[in-house]
Amino acid sequence: MKYIDEFRDGRVAKGIAAAIRAEAEPDRGYRLMEFCGGHTHAISRYGLSDLLPQNLRMIHGPGCPVCVLPIGRIDNAIELATTHRAILCTYGDTLRVPASQGLSLMKAKARGADIRMVYSSADCLKIAKENPAREVVFFAIGFETTTPPTAIAIKQAEALGLANFSVFCNHVLTPSAIQNILESPQVRELGTVPLDGFIGPAHVSTVIGSRPYEFFAEEYQKPVVIAGFEPLDVMQAILMLVRQLNQGRCEVENEFSRAVTREGNEKAKALVAEVFELRRSFEWRGLGEVPYSGLRIKERYRQFDAEARFGISYRRVDDNKACECGAILRGVKQPRDCKLFGTVCTPENPMGSCMVSSEGACAAHYTYGRYKEVA
Amino acid sequence: MCLAIPAQVVEINGSDLAIVDLAGVRKEISLSLVDGVEPGDYVIVHVGYALQKLDAEEAERTLAMFAELASEYGAPRPGS
Ligand code: SF4
Numbered sequence: 237m238k239y240i241d242e243f244r245d246g247r248v249a250k251g252i253a254a255a256i257r258a259e260a261e262p263d264r265g266y267r268l269m270e271f272c273g274g275h276t277h278a279i280s281r282y283g284l285s286d287l288l289p290q291n292l293r294m295i296h297g298p299g300c301p302v303c304v305l306p307i308g309r310i311d312n313a314i315e316l317a318t319t320h321r322a323i324l325c326t327y328g329d330t331l332r333v334p335a336s337q338g339l340s341l342m343k344a345k346a347r348g349a350d351i352r353m354v355y356s357s358a359d360c361l362k363i364a365k366e367n368p369a370r371e372v373v374f375f376a377i378g379f380e381t382t383t384p385p386t387a388i389a390i391k392q393a394e395a396l397g398l399a400n401f402s403v404f405c406n407h408v409l410t411p412s413a414i415q416n417i418l419e420s421p422q423v424r425e426l427g428t429v430p431l432d433g434f435i436g437p438a439h440v441s442t443v444i445g446s447r448p449y450e451f452f453a454e455e456y457q458k459p460v461v462i463a464g465f466e467p468l469d470v471m472q473a474i475l476m477l478v479r480q481l482n483q484g485r486c487e488v489e490n491e492f493s494r495a496v497t498r499e500g501n502e503k504a505k506a507l508v509a510e511v512f513e514l515r516r517s518f519e520w521r522g523l524g525e526v527p528y529s530g531l532r533i534k535e536r537y538r539q540f541d542a543e544a545r546f547g548i549s550y551r552r553v554d555d556n557k558a559c560e561c562g563a564i565l566r567g568v569k570q571p572r573d574c575k576l577f578g579t580v581c582t583p584e585n586p587m588g589s590c591m592v593s594s595e596g597a598c599a600a601h602y603t604y605g606r607y608k609e610v611a
Numbered sequence: 612m613c614l615a616i617p618a619q620v621v622e623i624n625g626s627d628l629a630i631v632d633l634a635g636v637r638k639e640i641s642l643s644l645v646d647g648v649e650p651g652d653y654v655i656v657h658v659g660y661a662l663q664k665l666d667a668e669e670a671e672r673t674l675a676m677f678a679e680l681a682s683e684y685g686a687p688r689p690g691s
Contacts, residue, residue: 237617237633237634238617238619238653239617239653239665239670240616240617242674243674245677247681248677248678248680248681250681251677251680251681251682251683251684251685252677252680252681252684254684254685255680255683255684258684327658355658355659356641356658356659356660357658357659358641358659359659378658381615381657381658381662382657382658384644384660384662385641385644385657385658385659385660388641388643388644388660439615439655439657439662442615442655442662442663443662443663468677472673472676472677472680475680491673493666493669493672493673494665494666494667494669494670494673495655495662495663495664495665495666495669496663501644501645501662501663503644503645503646504644504662507644
């Protein structure tokens, strides 16, 4: 496919890899975090780590909205579909996420809850129109890429007078999570876990632009390169970070100039600002409570807020104690350091957030990296 | 899950809906987040919405830069 295949050319990848090896200074370390699960997946799937020099390490960040959904929120979604008998519409990725008491949305569905997978927020409106006698709740998750479509659905529901439609909002923000990682003591205090630079997710930036990262580059003195998700994009971003670090620069650079601008998509940003506001705090699976990192529906659109409509209250549920996701997401540990990895915890039966979707660090390592290390 | 894909707009219906071609599969998406899209343009599609237009010139520029880098460091140019 055009704009995909050209960005997967293996020979060019080797060329960029040669450039990275030639330019990375042998006597220093490069620890780069790819924030987004899409990058983690590309790095594992295409074996990009094998092309990189020994002293350059990729650290997998928490940027997978399915993985970071806390158990308590999945419990809430199940409660909506069972106790409140709503039709719960969800993106397919959330179906397998483990909830309390061995449940998941998929298992709740098997037990008779009306849970429907949708491709788009527009599908939920259709379902609401077709089922006027039922409550229809959209289980909205995701980073800045899925938030504008949720805002549109709420505005359309209002325009259509759809009184049986509401949204259970779990949208989270990329920049706040990066800031949380940078603020964590392991990263901030010198000498424990140095993070030298970030690869920022291109698709999030098609909406928010590159500008929100300028603060990090300056405040924390870390270079950021916004990159696409094809292997050549990732390799190029690594090269750009190596160059910045070698030259002592801490800037925001944009590898995905084909669709990312400094300001992003103004229309989408305005819609989001109209419908949503910041929550004071939101729990991330693996990271814990992160201040100002999630969105909720504004008072003006309260009638479409499922939390208000059904009186949903959040209860925190801890992951398995042995789970090392938090440390992995901050780059302190790696999947193989976890005692449960690959034995108790597998993609079929995930114990922690990083194993939940194929974009999580543990799942990517399980699927693409495990055997290589053993061999 | 945040992965979006580039797709070509083949048809625009009304103000907000478009048919895109995804590797031969036609799919209806919403254009309500982007302005000024014409048939033939590529857009970045995610959960049924176009998030941005794809700038063909910038894409070519990026690819040209890759190719140059690759040849500079000894890999053959793609297609040669
Ligand atoms: S292997 Fe499972 S339990 Fe261990 S850190 Fe990863 S997700 Fe958590």
